[in-house]
Amino acid sequence: MKRTPLQSGLLYLGVFVFxxxxxxxxxxxxxxxxxxxxxxxxxxxRWWPQHxxxxxxxxxxxxxxxxxGQTFLYALRNSAAVAMTTTxxxxxxxxxxxxxxxxxxxxxxxxxxxxxxxxxLPPVALLLPLYQMLARLGLLNTVWGLILVYCCIIMPFAxxxxxxxxxxxxxxxxxSGLVDGLSRFGVMxxxxxxxxxxxxVTTAIFAILLAWDEFFFALLFTNGLAAKTLPxxxxxxxxxxxxxxxxxxxxxVLAALPPVLIAVALQRGLLAGLTSGGVKG
Amino acid sequence: MKRMILGLxxxxxxxxxxxxxxxxxxxxxxxxxxxxxxxxxxxxxxFEAKNPGVKINLEFVPYEGLHxxxxxxxxxGSNGYDVVLFDVIWPTExxxxxxxxxxxxxIPAADxxxxxxxxxxxxxxxxxRYGMPWILDTKYLFYNKDMLKKxxxxxxxxxxxxxxxxxxxxxxKKLVEYPIVWSWSQAEALICDYTTLLSAYGGQFYTGGKxxxxxxxxxxxxxxxxxxxxxxxxxxxxxxxxxEDVRKVFSDGKAAFALNWTYMYAMANDPKQSKVAxxxxxxxxxxxxGVSQASAMNGSMGLGIPTGSPHKDEAWKFxxxxxxxxxxxxxxxxxxxIWKASYSKPAVVKGQADLVKAANTSLNLMFPxxxxxxxxxxxxxxxxxxxxxLLGSQTPAQALDSAAKAASRFR
Amino acid sequence: MxxxxxxxxxxxxxxxxxxxxxxxxxxxxxxxxxxxxYLSFTDASLNALGIRPAWLxxxxxxxxxxxxDFLSSLWxxxxxxxxxxxxxxxxxxxVALLLNQKFRGxxxxxxxxxLPWAIPTIVNATMWRWIYNPEYGALNALLTQxxxxxxxxxxxxxxxxxxxxxxLADVWKNYSLVAxxxxxxxxxxxxxxxxxxxxxxxxIWTRFWRLTLPFILGPLSVAVVLRTIEAFKVFDIxxxxxxxxxxxxxxxxxxxxxxxAFTYLQAGSGAAYANVMVLISAxxxxxxxxxxxxxxxx
Numbered sequence: 001m002k003r004t005p006l007q008s009g010l011l012y013l014g015v016f017v018f019x020x021x022x023x024x025x026x027x028x029x030x031x032x033x034x035x036x037x038x039x040x041x042x043x044x045x046r047w048w049p050q051h052x053x054x055x056x057x058x059x060x061x062x063x064x065x066x067x068x069g070q071t072f073l074y075a076l077r078n079s080a081a082v083a084m085t086t087t088x089x090x091x092x093x094x095x096x097x098x099x100x101x102x103x104x105x106x107x108x109x110x111x112x113x114x115x116x117x118x119x120x121l122p123p124v125a126l127l128l129p130l131y132q133m134l135a136r137l138g139l140l141n142t143v144w145g146l147i148l149v150y151c152c153i154i155m156p157f158a159x160x161x162x163x164x165x166x167x168x169x170x171x172x173x174x175x176s177g178l179v180d181g182l183s184r185f186g187v188m189x190x191x192x193x194x195x196x197x198x199x200x201v202t203t204a205i206f207a208i209l210l211a212w213d214e215f216f217f218a219l220l221f222t223n224g225l226a227a228k229t230l231p232x233x234x235x236x237x238x239x240x241x242x243x244x245x246x247x248x249x250x251x252x253v254l255a256a257l258p259p260v261l262i263a264v265a266l267q268r269g270l271l272a273g274l275t276s277g278g279v280k281g
Numbered sequence: 282m283k284r285m286i287l288g289l290x291x292x293x294x295x296x297x298x299x300x301x302x303x304x305x306x307x308x309x310x311x312x313x314x315x316x317x318x319x320x321x322x323x324x325x326x327x328f329e330a331k332n333p334g335v336k337i338n339l340e341f342v343p344y345e346g347l348h349x350x351x352x353x354x355x356x357x358g359s360n361g362y363d364v365v366l367f368d369v370i371w372p373t374e375x376x377x378x379x380x381x382x383x384x385x386x387x388i389p390a391a392d393x394x395x396x397x398x399x400x401x402x403x404x405x406x407x408x409x410r411y412g413m414p415w416i417l418d419t420k421y422l423f424y425n426k427d428m429l430k431k432x433x434x435x436x437x438x439x440x441x442x443x444x445x446x447x448x449x450x451x452x453x454k455k456l457v458e459y460p461i462v463w464s465w466s467q468a469e470a471l472i473c474d475y476t477t478l479l480s481a482y483g484g485q486f487y488t489g490g491k492x493x494x495x496x497x498x499x500x501x502x503x504x505x506x507x508x509x510x511x512x513x514x515x516x517x518x519x520x521x522x523x524x525e526d527v528r529k530v531f532s533d534g535k536a537a538f539a540l541n542w543t544y545m546y547a548m549a550n551d552p553k554q555s556k557v558a559x560x561x562x563x564x565x566x567x568x569x570x571g572v573s574q575a576s577a578m579n580g581s582m583g584l585g586i587p588t589g590s591p592h593k594d595e596a597w598k599f600x601x602x603x604x605x606x607x608x609x610x611x612x613x614x615x616x617x618x619i620w621k622a623s624y625s626k627p628a629v630v631k632g633q634a635d636l637v638k639a640a641n642t643s644l645n646l647m648f649p650x651x652x653x654x655x656x657x658x659x660x661x662x663x664x665x666x667x668x669x670x671l672l673g674s675q676t677p678a679q680a681l682d683s684a685a686k687a688a689s690r691f692r
Numbered sequence: 693m694x695x696x697x698x699x700x701x702x703x704x705x706x707x708x709x710x711x712x713x714x715x716x717x718x719x720x721x722x723x724x725x726x727x728x729x730y731l732s733f734t735d736a737s738l739n740a741l742g743i744r745p746a747w748l749x750x751x752x753x754x755x756x757x758x759x760x761d762f763l764s765s766l767w768x769x770x771x772x773x774x775x776x777x778x779x780x781x782x783x784x785x786x787v788a789l790l791l792n793q794k795f796r797g798x799x800x801x802x803x804x805x806x807l808p809w810a811i812p813t814i815v816n817a818t819m820w821r822w823i824y825n826p827e828y829g830a831l832n833a834l835l836t837q838x839x840x841x842x843x844x845x846x847x848x849x850x851x852x853x854x855x856x857x858x859x860l861a862d863v864w865k866n867y868s869l870v871a872x873x874x875x876x877x878x879x880x881x882x883x884x885x886x887x888x889x890x891x892x893x894x895x896i897w898t899r900f901w902r903l904t905l906p907f908i909l910g911p912l913s914v915a916v917v918l919r920t921i922e923a924f925k926v927f928d929i930x931x932x933x934x935x936x937x938x939x940x941x942x943x944x945x946x947x948x949x950x951x952x953a954f955t956y957l958q959a960g961s962g963a964a965y966a967n968v969m970v971l972i973s974a975x976x977x978x979x980x981x982x983x984x985x986x987x988x989x990x
Contacts, residue, residue: 011790011793014790015795015797015801018787018790018791018801019801019804022805022807022808025819025823026807026811026819028819028823032822041529041533041828043828043833044833044836044837045828045833045837066318066319093716096709096710096713097712097713099706099709100705101710104705104706108706111710111714115713115717116977116980117977120921121970122924122925122966122970123927123946124925124946124953124966125725125949125966125967125970126721126725127950128727128728128959128962128963129723129727130720130724131353135356135357135358135360135361138360140360149720152716152717152720152721155717156717184705184709209809213813215813215814215931216927216928220349220353220954223309223340223350224338231814231928234814234815234818235343235814235818236341236342236343239312239313239343239344239345239346245822245828248818249819249822252815252818252819255812255814256812256815259812260807260811262810263806263810264803264807264810267802267806271875271876274873274877274911345935348954348955349954349955352954352955353738353954355738355739356740378739378741379739379741380739380740466849466937467935467936467938468937517826517846517849518826518827518849520849520850520938521846521848521849521937521938587740657955657957658955658956661951661955665939668937668939669939672849672938672939674851674939
């Protein structure tokens with residue numbers, strides 16, 4: 001379709017406004033993270049540092065006892081461990097469940113409903129009993145405790161997302177597999193999952209991001225270096241003695257980097273997975 | 282043969298429990314004000330060196346999360362903490378709910394007179410002691426010496442009235458836009474500032490078991506606060522500031538006066554993080570003509586042992602070490618000792634004579650916040666009401682009246 | 693429903709596949725939920741005394757529904773939810789329509805759309821808190837340096853602006869999910885019909901209303917309900933940006949539950965608060981499931 005010059009102008013203006021609205025706040029976070037502390041607090045505000053100060057990145061990425069670097073790197077490790085393990089478990093449990101719900105829905109309507117409902121519960125409703133349960137199991141302030149709790153948030157969501165993706169794989173394709181003597185499990189892993197791969201990727205991205213993002217349970221269930229995740233570490237930075245906003249912004253940049261990279265890298269899969277009927281090969 | 286091995290291994294295992302069995306204590310501290318994390322870590326290392334059988338696992342949370350951490354960890358039983366730092370406003374509530382161990386019998390009688398009485402109230406509920414005082418703190422008035430000199434002011438204010446007058450001069454001379462800065466964010470910090478003023482105006486939180494902060498000194502204190510905002514003498518951003526923001530603003534030379542804890546003295550004088558190093562004056566918070574000479578509130582904190590702790594003896598040893606005079610005197614810059622005798626020791630006075638002089642007045646005046654089991658409710662209620670008045674949506678009288686009414690309905 | 697018939701399952705087929713999920717949900721969600729329900733009918737307090745809580749009946753619920761504090765926090769949650777979701781949908785659809793056009797740099801622009809969505813909530817909250825900072829914040833500096841505003845303002849310190857500023861920060865991050873879902877749906881709109889309509893001179897508004905919207909309505913409603921329920925339980929962004937202040941202007945229901953249980957130690961009424969929230973969420977969920985059913989039927 002041909003556009004008039006006016007239409008093109010408007011289009012590019014719109015794109016510009018959109019790009020600026022996304023980029024400006026993030027750019028300010030980046031600039032603040034390399035702006036020397038003395039320049040961050042001048043009035044009128046300076047928008048560009050006279051020279052970039054990378055010391056905060058060095059500080060946060062150097063492991064030394066009792067340093068912000070230690071807090072940050074341990075939190076990074078914990079976040080990564082929690083997000084990866086939770087995602088893996090969510091897929092391991094969610095894929096078969098979603099498959100069963102998609103292929104044998106009879107009498108299982110209530111499961112899908114309760115699975116969806118679970119995801120929507122306010123976490124405060126579960127907090128106290130979960131705390132006591134984790135305490136009894138000795139899982140407070142451990143990565144495994146968090147993983148257990150996150151599984152219960154993320155598995156229902158993953159199951160639900162996967163189910164709608166499996167629905168788009170026509171059962172006829174599976175029948176050839178069944179005829180060739182594959183078991184149901186074999187059909188699922190060899191035929192359905194590969195065909196619904198974009199959906200699986202999308203689910204994985206959602207799961208990683210949800211786990212990476214979670215704050216409420218992490219705040220109450222973890223304290224020390226052993227299990228504290230990045231969101232908690234960052235909220236501690238802002239409340240504690242570090243009034244160096246540059247340092248907080250540096251921590252923010254570094255904490256946002258992994259999920260942003262993962263999401264942008266898998267962008268195509270993401271869009272395809274979100275498109276219903278996105279199974280094209 | 283089998284039996285022998287069994288016996289041998291039994292012997293070995295029992296022997297090992299007698300000798301080694303290092304105990305690990307979980308201790309909870311806070312991130313801001315008073316001793317720094319580095320201070321506490323150094324003290325802990327020294328303790329561990331002297332007590333090889335005990336390992337300490339330190340955890341630091343922001344003050345805003347301290348109460349909730351102690352409370353929620355209580356349901357973890359022996360998996361919770363062994364030593365916790367607690368605020369002066371919690372012992373009644375904690376005692377009522379069985380969170381802290383009664384340690385009255387562990388404290389030597391000789392210590393009674395050697396520690397400030399204000400410090401003892403920090404750990405006392407129902408005449409039982411639930412820990413050892415550790416951080417003896419109150420709010421002081423800090424001032425920028427340079428600015429006062431430029432404004433032609435000879436001495437820092439002795440009354441709150443005078444503070445306003447001096448601030449007006451400084452504002453008129455355009456030395457700084459907003460001469461006074463406070464921590465009036467919706468948090469406990471706001472109550473601390475309010476308590477200081479309330480005590481200066483001779484107010485009371487409760488009389489005869491009934492809320493009384495909406496009359497007399499309590500009302501005048503809030504009127505003073507709202508007035509200083511309206512006149513433009515106080516920084517309007519105060520309503521979203523905590524102590525650390527106050528320190529930042531004062532250290533950047535953007536305020537002539539600030540109310541804050543002990544720790545700001547050393548940090549505002551540190552050229553690495555302050556533009557006003559060397560220009561920091563400190564005096565007791567002012568009084569009110571005809572009512573009080575100076576004012577102070579009890580912002581102390583103590584160390585206690587949660588009831589679930591399986592290592593109470595070791596925990597008490599650690600607490601005794603941290604609160605001992607030598608340990609406190611060695612780290613006396615960000616927080617001052619609880620021991621009266623320490624205040625004449627050169628190690629404590631050196632380099633901070635002004636602070637110690639102010640402390641000698643203030644520490645004897647420390648006004649307590651209410652000691653009721655529902656203190657957290659009262660505090661939240663007051664924070665909201667005070668803010669409503671400060672932000673102009675209610676008059677001070679309206680705000681405090683409705684708070685008093687709600688406070689009489691606690692269940 | 694035709695699919696189920698075609699697969700013609702033997703009774704009980706598929707259950708082993710579901711077993712792990714059901715077990716985990718039962719332990720980690722079922723048990724706590726029932727326990728919270730029980731607590732809400734008792735005078736349980738958070739204590740270490742081992743006292744058995746006494747049965748109170750509906751007292752806690754009466755207390756919750758007559759507490760002005762809790763009701764106002766419910767109202768704050770509702771306001772937050774309605775305003776932020778409405779903005780997210782409008783902006784999300786507009787951006788999706790924009791990025792569905794063909795233009796140079798389209799791939800880059802789509803990657804940009806992912807950026808806010810992938811930034812963790814806490815990072816987003818601290819970033820905006822810094823931008824709103826009353827003394828050194830970029831927003832104040834930008835508005836005064838360009839002459840749009842005379843004086844610096846305390847954005848999060850005044851009750852009239854605090855909630856809206858928090859909403860702005862939330863919308864910035866979360867409209868991208870709506871946009872992503874809408875964009876994915878738009879890709880299934882056949883270009884041919886659209887071009888034909890354009891050639892016939894159908895006005896752009898009618899084209900959107902009659903041709904585009906029906907295609908994206910299904911996925912969009914999923915996105916709306918997802919966002920609605922997440923917004924209703926908002927806690928983290930509030931915790932970091934304002935902690936409920938100033939003067940309780942941003943205290944949401946989740947914050948209120950947290951405070952009742954952990955600051956006031958009243959586990960019983962805290963649980964009742966939580967259950968009132970669950971009930972409201974349940975209504976939203978029911979509405980959502982109804983929508984799904986209709987969509988399936990259509």
